[in-house]
Amino acid sequence: MSITRRSVLAAAPAATLGGSALAQTQPQAQTPGQAGEQPAFYRYRIGDIEVTAIHDGIGRRPLEGLVRNAPLDEVKKAMEERFLPTDVLPITFTPLVLRTGGRTVVVDTGNGDSGAPTAGRFIPGLRAAGIDPKDVNTVVISHFHGDHINGLRLKDGTWVYPNAEILVPAPEWAFWMSDERMNQAPDAMKGAFQNVRRVFGPVAKDVKQYEAGKEVAPGVAALAAHGHTPGHMGFTVGSGRDGMMIVSDITNHPALFVRNPDWAAVFDMDADQARQTRRRILDQAAADRTRLAFFHAPFPATGHVVKDGNRYEFVPIQWGVG
Numbered sequence: 001m002s003i004t005r006r007s008v009l010a011a012a013p014a015a016t017l018g019g020s021a022l023a024q025t026q027p028q029a030q031t032p033g034q035a036g037e038q039p040a041f042y043r044y045r046i047g048d049i050e051v052t053a054i055h056d057g058i059g060r061r062p063l064e065g066l067v068r069n070a071p072l073d074e075v076k077k078a079m080e081e082r083f084l085p086t087d088v089l090p091i092t093f094t095p096l097v098l099r100t101g102g103r104t105v106v107v108d109t110g111n112g113d114s115g116a117p118t119a120g121r122f123i124p125g126l127r128a129a130g131i132d133p134k135d136v137n138t139v140v141i142s143h144f145h146g147d148h149i150n151g152l153r154l155k156d157g158t159w160v161y162p163n164a165e166i167l168v169p170a171p172e173w174a175f176w177m178s179d180e181r182m183n184q185a186p187d188a189m190k191g192a193f194q195n196v197r198r199v200f201g202p203v204a205k206d207v208k209q210y211e212a213g214k215e216v217a218p219g220v221a222a223l224a225a226h227g228h229t230p231g232h233m234g235f236t237v238g239s240g241r242d243g244m245m246i247v248s249d250i251t252n253h254p255a256l257f258v259r260n261p262d263w264a265a266v267f268d269m270d271a272d273q274a275r276q277t278r279r280r281i282l283d284q285a286a287a288d289r290t291r292l293a294f295f296h297a298p299f300p301a302t303g304h305v306v307k308d309g310n311r312y313e314f315v316p317i318q319w320g321v322g
Helices: 005-011 072-081 122-128 170-176 179-184 187-206 271-288
Strands: 020-025 041-046 049-054 057-062 088-093 096-100 103-107 138-140 165-169 208-210 215-217 220-224 233-239 242-248 291-294 302-308 311-316
Touching (some): 041 242, 049 122, 103 215, 165 170, 165 187, 170 187, 179 187, 242 271, 271 302
Parallel strands (some): 103 138, 165 208, 242 291
Antiparallel strands (some): 041 049, 049 096, 096 103, 215 220, 291 302, 302 311
16 A cells, blocks of 8 residues: 555545435434534444434534645635635534444444544434444544544543453554564554554454454444545445445545545545545445445535536435335
8 A cells, every 4th residue: 555655644634225214313403413412322223233424513624734635725615605615614424323134333432532523523423323332342543634534432441341352453453562663663653543442452463453344233234445544444234125324534524525526535544545446346336336434524514416417416315215
């Protein structure tokens, strides 16, 4: 995998269709991302698998420098066309909880108490959805960026899921847990390595590694989606005739990176591989009309994509219908 110094510096901070809605709640209308906002979750089914999308909050990233290979004016225009701000990108965080085969499975854990002040709402959302962290059987991690792993261990060292097995991508573990790679990393990248060790170091002997194509939970299999990070994974979810793909971070906000799939996000560690992955998965999803669950799409972060020439269009699931 080709990882440039620029890419690691940028990354440092940091089946066919089916489904029907069961329940959803956002108890109180507030400014999106407002500190102290009420928990929010959205629940639906993929066959016999219950899926709960939980709002972990929102972050804001300056638009300048966000897209490496497009002029800022073009990026601003893309934002304006979707009625979004033209100075910052609002980044939503949406971990998932699957109830499948009698197990409760968390897919990515959000920011914990280490992210933006307007993020870290996953645990209140989990409890609002009627799920206690002690009852989680499995936590599956797609990749090791902080907004996906920091919810495992709080800043004071508290381990959030005491009874859960922890599953991580084998190539991701090999990269981030390598002393050689950490020692060779630029100074600005070392914090990302240190954060991975902060989270996983005390439980390293108990962490289980998985490969692409392997089942990580009943009806859920890992899908190779490398490029965003060296071992970045998505997942296929299937039950009976229903299916969905969890695409993790193959895109950031769909208004930019679904609509413009060849744009290179500053967060992608290998931009060329990330673009190839993005097109491969979006092409497949559009052709098969497969439902997708994103991590960074507007909440509840699920819908379909349709091909539009050389681009794609994100079609969100109708709230309360899908």
